[in-house]
Amino acid sequence: MRFREDANAEEDLALGGYLDRVVIELAQNAADAAARAGVPGRVHFSFHEGTLVVSNTGTPLSAEGVESLATLRASAKRDDADASVGRFGVGFSAVLAVTDEPVILSRTGGVRFSRADSAAAVAEAGVGSPGLVDEVRRRDGQVPVLRLPFEADGEPPEGYDTAVILPLRDEAAAELVRRLLGEADDALLLALPGLERIEIDLDGAVRVLADAESRWYVRRAGGSFDENDRERLLADRPTEERWRPHWSVLWALPRDPLGEVPSVVHAPTPTDEPLSLPALLLATFPLDPSRRHVAAGPLTDRLVHEAATAYAELLRIRAEEDANVLPLVPVGLAAGGLDRALREAILAALPTTPLVRSVEDGSLLRPGDGVAIDGSDDAFNSVMAPLVPGLIASPRQDRTALDALGVRRLELADLVDQLGSVAETQSPEWWREIYGALSEMVTDALLRESLGTLPVPLADGRLVRGVRGLLLPGHELAADVLAVFGEYGVRVVHPDAVHGTLERLGALSTTPRALLEDSAVRVAVEHSGEADDPEVIANAVLTVVAADASQAEGLWWLSDLVLRDADGELVPANALVIPGSPAASVLDDEEVAPISTEIVDRFGIPALEAIGVLNSLGIVAASDVALDDLPEALADLDGIEDWAYDVAPGGSRFGATVGELAAIRDLDWVVDDAWPEVLELIGASPELRRALVETVRVVGPDDRPAGGPSYSAWWIREHLLLPDGEPLAGRADPDADPVLAAYLDEAPDWTARLDPEIRTAIGLVREVGDLEADGVAQILTRMADPAREITESALLRLWNHLGQLTVYAPDPPTEIRVLTGESARPTTAEQRDESVGGGASTAIVAAGEAVVADAPMWLQRTDLGGFVVARGVVADGLGDLLDLPMAQEVAEGKIDAPGTAADVPAIVRELVPRTPELWWEHEELTVDGVEVSWWVSEDGEPHAATFDGLAKALAWASGRWDQRHVILAILSDPPRASELLVDAAFDRGTDSTE
Incomplete structure (x- = not known):
């Protein structure tokens, strides 16, 4: 074993x-x-x-x-x-x-x-x-x-x-x-x-x-455990390890910033425990039997604490050596269990370790005692250091580490608020230094928002919060002028505080335009009549405008500035005229007064015109005009709301807009006998002319555009009356079609001196399309006047024009002039051959006794009453205009007897392509019981009772009504066919091979 x-x-x-x-x-x-x-x-x-x-x-x-x-x-x-x-x-x-x-x-x-x-x-x-x-x-x-x-x-x-x-x-x-x-x-x-x-x-x-x-910065720590620690920390370790109560920790940082660091813990030889810190750690951690991993237990916990303390001390030493140790602060995700324990212990030790450097005196501070200003840079920090105790630098790349260390972060907006507490004691030069320190920070949009309430000293001694809209003093305007506007609330930055940062934060260079656009100047102008000395503000405004009159363009409210007239009275600029000017000669002297010549001599006519004093007629303009909420610039125009209703789609102003609008002002002040001069004056000025003749583009709530008359044209058409008390609009233009002019009132002789566009704009009628609804009604009424003679040719021309109108009279006429064949009605076949459809004359009938004939065969139906004659869309338009039915709507048009089918002569079909192959011959042709000479059925079948009728029926059925006489010639004299064919070869637009 x-x-x-x-x-x-x-x-x-x-x-x-x-x-x-x-x-x-x-x-x-x-x-x-x-x-x-x-x-x-x-x-x-x-x-x-x-x-x-x-x-x-x-x-x-x-x-x-x-x-x-x-x-x-x-x-x-x-x-x-x-x-x-x-x-x-x-x-x-x-x-x-x-x-x-x-x-x-x-x-x-x-x-x-x-x-x-x-x-x-x-x-x-x-x-x-x-x-x-x-x-x-x-x-x-x-x-x-x-x-x-x-x-x-x-x-x-x-x-x-x-x-x-x-x-x-x-x-x-x-x-x-x-x-x-x-x-x-x-x-x-x-x-x-x-x-x-x-x-x-x-x-x-x-x-x-x-x-x-x-090659390394090294920090060592070590010692021996006392008897109590040994019993507690080593109780779970093997016997021979318990005889080794010594511990050691070594941290090493590479001196070369690019040096590589092992990514595992050493105990003290390498283990498989990952380490995410940018330093080498060697410590006597207990290992498991595999010698690859650190063993968990109280000994490891103690060594983690000792390692964290040693790491904090290493960073303190490096910080004292003026190194930036913030990149060494553990942030982000841990690489493993031991790594997580080390990071947590280190982050617990670092906030009380002097690591961060004070901007004010360079001393090391504990992170818990430090303050960082969001988004600040070195320049700004150096200026702010005396005001913010414990201020440290906070480069963008180190902010995560500062947050991990618990450094208090001061929002830039909060700091700006705090500046208010010291603002009163600081000089303009100090503020300029502050603005200079902010110069790099304002490139960040978020930081720029934080500076919205930045204090700024003004030239008049006030201190205001917020940069946007302040004026930066320059060399274009005299100091005394700025002083005047300062008394009226214009906010001009103190010259010693001026810095480019202020302009990037929304301050404006004090150009004449910027000064005039200032809201305080507008208030001063609009209440200039109430000032103790109105001439002071008037002189200041005119001084600015005189430097460059174009700077006042579009600032319509400058016309409220009160000035002295020739009698020394205070009058708004928009009610003053230049003495001896065209405006003085055409405007009612009860509405306008001549301005003091002293003011004219001092500031010049261009400056006075720019603020609304009239030399010629004046113009007001506006962009993106909502017709249901007209801008102030247009408020004084006479009848402007009525015009808005008239041009709005469907008569509703809601949601309707006009992109660009220019209007001639004070038309209601023109004296009655001055209109010839006024209209010639308008025609001679490109700006005035455009304001009259150019139509406006109106966009409805459905985004569909439509055209409409300019305000100036609308006003003149509505209000310009001639000495006889009748309006000028609707009268015959000097170049009008004589047939049309015969039914309109003549325009005064002086209108001939106006150019055609001016005449059309003011309502003179050159063609039927120029008619308005009332004019159409007048034409129809006068056409039905028995006392007026009108030829068939003139009547047909008028019908052709009237049928194309899109403007209708308010009410359809009750009597209508028509064509009628009653006076030359044929009684025999021979007479019908010669006369039907060709012997019409004009007559006046009640509206109920007339129809619209859109085909020539209907003219044979004298039983239908009088005829209004036209084709296609013109016929449809006349039906709508006159409220008349089409002939086929009151008569069935049914052929009573079938007739006898016959071949159409080949020569006819050769000469007139698309002619039907058959026609139907009738001894007596009746339609709806009424005798006629020819007819074409709904199916396109030609029927005829005479040669003349056959020619017309074949021409109508083939769609070549213009060839009826040629067809009749062939039918009447067949030997002429060859001659007619040769002639047809030269017909324009005709292919003789068809």
Whole structure:
């Protein structure tokens, strides 16, 4: 059983906990030997041709050492625990991962171990022990290697006291050794303080590890547990560990910022416990039997606490050396259970450790006593330090660490509020320094919001909160002008406090435009008539405007500024005119007054026009006008709400908008006899002309656009009356169609001097499409006037125009002028051939006695009353306009007798394509009991009782009414067919081959 136990234990160690520890364990044994001898430890690893030789200085191999090697888990170093790091005799088993024949040579002798020799010895011993033989067989010949030592000859290399010689088992073992030697680094020296130098000769390439602490910042801590602690902390540890009551902790930080740090805990050799901290940790943590993991228990908990304390002390020391230790604060997720415990203990220790540096005096503060300003930078912190005790820097990359340390965070908005408590005692220059310190921070949109209530000193001595809308003094405006506006509440920043940061936070450069747009200036202007000295504010405003009149564009409320008129009275600018100007000659002098010539001479006409004093007619404009909520700029326009109702879709202003609107103001102040001059004045000015002739684009709530008259055109059409008291709108344009003009009133002669667009805009009618509803009603009434003569040709032309209207009279006419054939009604067939449909005249009939004829055959139906004649959409439009039925709506149009089918002459079909092949001959053709000469049925069948009627029926049925005379000629004189065919070859738009 002991054989089996030793074999299993040795195999577990070689294949488990010590599989890849051969280099570390041999270096550890070398360190222990040097420590016991009290000499500087040196170890030399040499790997050549499949053999690893490890030579070291220190206490040579002793009998107790050999016994320890041959006795698993029983170290010979129990009595010198203070000087040893590992457990000699256990760690040495790591060599079995790579060799079956380890040899140890020392100045005092040598010993070797051999799997083959041990197997032979076991076989010899098994002669009298059948059970041992069976066990070896069951283990496939595998026996413990380190239980039977054999004598070895030889000495270690010169300068060394002991050498371990390891003939490697195979190439896999050789690859493992190469990897482990290549991975050896400073962590090995730091873990083994007894070694001062490690030399590694790997296939001829020599590498030396020495002076590790020159490359690391190191913090060590250690001690011994007292009797009470030993009982409490080591009670669950193995017996021999309880005889080792010493502990140690080492933290190391690379001096090179780019240096790599092992990512596992060392106890003190590497374990499989992950470590997320950017430092190397070596501590005497208790390990589980696998030697891979730290064992849980009170001893580990105590060492976690000691490690956290040592880490905090290391960071304090580094902070005193002026290093930024915040990147070393554990944040984020833990990598494992031990790592989590370490991080939590460290975060409990750091808030009371001086780590963060005061901005004011550079001293180290405990994080719990520190204050960080959100989003601040170095420049701002240096200015704020005297005002914020404990202020520390808080770079963006370190904010998570500061939060983990419990540093109090001061929101920038809260700091801005606190500034108010010291604001009154600070100079404008101090504030400029504050604004300069904020210059980089205002690029962050969130921080910019936090500065919304920043205090700002003004030129008039006041201190206000909030930058947006303040004016920054410049060189464009005189100080005395700014002083005037300051008295009226205009907020101008003190010149000594001005900084570019204020502009980025919403302050405005004091241009004439910015000053005029200031709300305080507007209030002063609108109440200037109530001021103790109105001329002071008037002079200040005009001084600003005179510098650049264009700066006042769109500021319609400037027209409320009161100025002196020629009689010295105070009058709003919008009720003043320039003496001798066109405006003075056309506007009612009871509504406007001439401005003082002294003001004109001082500030100039452009400045006065810019604030609303009239030289010519004035214009007001607005954008994005909601018709149900008209802007103030348009409020003084006469009848503006009535116009809005008229142009709004469906007459409802709700939800309707106009994108751009320009209107001529004061049209209601024009004197009656000045309109010819006013309209010529409008035509001569591009701006006034556009405000009159350009239609507005109205968008309804359904987003559908529609056009409408400009306000100016609408007002003139609604209000301009001629001396006879009748409106100008609706009269005949000088260029109107004579037929149309005959039914309209004449316009005054002076309208001929206006350009056509102006005439159309003010309501003169040049064509039927210019008519409005009342004008259409007037035309229809006058057409039905018996006293007026109208030819058939003129009537047909009017019908063609009227049928295309989209504007209808308020009520349909009760009497209508129509075409009628009563006066030339034929009585015989011969007469019908010559006359039907061609002898119509005009007559006036009641609306109920007329129909719309949209086909020529209906004109034969004199039984239907009078005819309004048109085709297609025009016929439909006339029906709607006059409220008349179509002829086919009052008569069935049914042919009474079938007639006799006959072939249509081939020459007709050749000359007029699409002519039907058959027609129906009638001795007497009647439709609905009324005799007619021809007819075309609903099915397109031509019927006729005469040659003339047949020609018309065939032309209508083929859709070529214009060819009826040609068809009649062929039917009447067949020999002419050849001549007509030749002529048809030259008809425009006709293909003679069809």
